Each structure stands twice: as C-alpha cells, then as structure tokens.
Amino acid sequence: MSGEGRSIHYLDLEQELLLPEIGLQLLQNYGEQIKRWGWICSSHVQCSGPFTKNLNLLKKQSCRIDLLAVPCILGINLTDKDLLEYLEQLADTDGTSTLPPSVIHVLNFKACRGAIMFGDALLPSECSLIVEELKKTSLCFQCAHGRPTTAPLVNTVELHKHLAKLETSAESRSEAWHGLQRHIPSLERARERLSSAKRFHNG
Known part of the structure; x- marks a missing residue:
C-alpha cells in the first residue's frame, strides 16, 4: 500500500511505552x-544477546521506548x-507478514462504509458501471468481510442447451410420422375436431 492513502503522523507529545526485552528485540529485528x-x-536501552525464543522466557527486563510517530x-x-x-504478528510469522492487522481493519472498515447501501438511489448508468467494475475484481461475489453478495x-x-433441445424436439414433432402429425392448438383445429366428432356420432 502506498501513495496518498498512507502517511506518517508525528505525535504532538512523545508517547512512552514499556516493553519486555522481547519487544525491544522485535523492534530491532524488524x-x-x-x-x-x-x-x-x-529506545533508551540496548538489550544484549541475539533473539531466541528460549532466552525470551528467561528475560524479564522492561525496556522503555518513545513513540514519535504513527502511520x-x-x-x-x-x-x-x-x-x-504488529510486533506479535511479525514474531508469529518470522517477519514474513506483509500488512499489519490494523491496516487490514482500516481497509475493511473504509470499504464497508464507502459501499452502496440498501435504499441508495442509483441511475441505470451507475448500475452498469458498478457491474463492469465489479468484473475486474478478484473476489466479486463477496464483500470486504467475506460475506456473499450474490447467489x-x-x-x-445449461439453460440454453435445454431450450435448444426443446426447440429441436418441437420441430421434429411437427413433421408427419406414419401419416400422423402434431397440430398446434387453435380455434380452427378445435372446430375441425368438433365437426369430425359430430359426423362420427351421426353416422
């Protein structure tokens, strides 16, 4: 993440933090x-010795640092x-994590609050633009929190295949088969059937 979305905010007053020695070692390592x-x-204290998980359990000394600026x-x-x-995450992932958890929280919050809500009036052109832009995203079927947005x-x-089969079947039925032919229902066809039935009844 870079550009105008990220900057450094210098605190008006330095903020003092007390960290266990492992915390200062993490600050030095990463x-x-x-x-x-x-x-x-x-920092005001230099902690000696390399960072190892076994030694961290034995070290209880607190180290004071001053926080001058925050993202x-x-x-x-x-x-x-x-x-x-973020320090805990770096320790758990051996420094391989890319985004601090707090940054992800902010991005999710902004994405949710900036989204179009139920009841918002949109022009047809705006709807079309949203759908086109949505196609370009990697997860277009869920929101920033992972909830499904479409079903x-x-x-x-498969629907078009089925319709094509029905059309083919209908065309084949319209052809005569051994002198028999399927007729489309109509008033004219009903009159013919009624006249035929009367002739048969009257002999």
Missing part, C-alpha cells in the same frame, strides 16, 4: 519494516496498541 509503515520509535491510513491514525499487535440462480449455459 525495525525497517516497522518504520516503513510509519511507526517511528527511539496514518486513509485518514485514520494508528496507535501504540496497533504497533504491539447463483440458474446455469445459463
């Missing part, structure tokens, strides 16, 4: 990724809690 998103910190995503400023959540009612390909 500092470039964190800074690229817009969290800018300054601003589509006009929404993220927080220190969002930073901690298939009929398979049009």
